Amino acid sequence: MIEFVDVSKFYKDRCVFKDINFYVKEGQLVQVSGGFACGKTTLLKLICRLEKPTSGDVKIFGEPLNRIKYSRLMHLRRHMGVVFDDFGLIENLSVKAYLYLVTKLLKRKQYLEEAIDFFSLQNLLDTKIFNLSLSEKYRLALARILALRTPLVLLDEPFSYYKNKQELINMLKTLNENYKMTIIFTSYAPIESIDHLDIFNSCNVGEQ
């Protein structure tokens, strides 16, 4: 589902990754853990092509992103559920209006009720998003993913916003197992029970 072929990423002279290769299969639940500013978020941004690699090729659903057309990229993004630190929410809308807008624009309204129930958002439907707590916003972002049924899910530091760590792990496992979603998330500290993707320290390999 996701393939990195000799991917390097530099910010001017600073190396983030160098010639990394990995493959994430469909239906996997994978964590990318590492310290501060080690490139976890950059990795997710390369997958959804918010950033381009300095060299190498990133393939999503078998399609190389290097020379992809914008319209095709938009098509691929409809199959990705992405949550970065701003949760991708439109703050001045209510929870209901936001979910309705997104599912209407992407013509996937049929799973909306199920997603609201799954993430227990019934009582928050009329609340403006800017009034939600961080964990409520995170639940809403996950509800959006469930409503849109995106087969690929990318989550950036979910444990920073969701206080109940075990509950979130259970939610992710349910999404992964019951809804067959491939999930990649980043975290500062590794979680024992979940597959780990080790891509860091690649910049030092040649020097060692």
Next chain:
Amino acid sequence: MKKDSTRLVITFVMLIFLLVISLSTSILYTVNNYLESKRSNVPVFVFFKDNVSKEQALLYANSLKTHPGVKSVKFIDKSQALLDILSKLNLPQQQFSENPLPYSLEIFLKPQFAAEPSNINSIEKTFKSNSLIDEVRIPKGLFANISQTTLTFKEFSYVLIGVFILLEIIILALLLKITYEHKRDSYDKLKLLGIKRVKIFLMFLKHIFLSWFFASLLAVILGSIIMFLYINYINLVPVYQNDILISFGASGGLYIVFSFIILMVLSLFVFFIEDEKI
């Protein structure tokens, strides 16, 4: 969370411009009509030769009524003309054994015809070439003066309306840019979900369209109130009441359509300048 007031500002700006432009157009149109009427109130006098009979003079007067440049023709009987002069000068009627005055015509030209100096010359030649006519008196200087004033006023009107429209375009373009900036973050988030730019543009357009709709609605309501108050309580020039009403309504309707086109074109322009493929 900061409230988005750009839509309110756009609505207000559009409303102000719709009313100002409609009112200005109405005033300019009415003044222009007034100047035109002045031109058609300037008489041209044609004097027949002494030997021309009344029947011949009347026949010629009737034939002139079909002339494309002539608005109206008034036949002046020579005995009536003499009576008028004598009464004006306070002289007894018996003073003249014979009427020294000829038959004459008082001709009023159509305003558009009289606007062209070459037409004045041409109609003068037409009169003079007729064997029945002795003398033609055309106040060419007055016609030229009125024409010049009308022309200058028309140019001023076009410039004034043009400046208003240009100002409206500039202000709306800036406001649309600010609106887009305000919405950019939301639009970028939607792009991350794979929502097409066309759909995002339509959302932007819908946002703007509502401003236009409310501005137009308010302009119609406020315009009607203004006209009602003017007609019933002010009515400075009752003769031109219909002109003012019709020109205000027509220009208002026209500018509502025109502002819609401006807004749509500007929205398209601003969106494709500002929007990025992320």
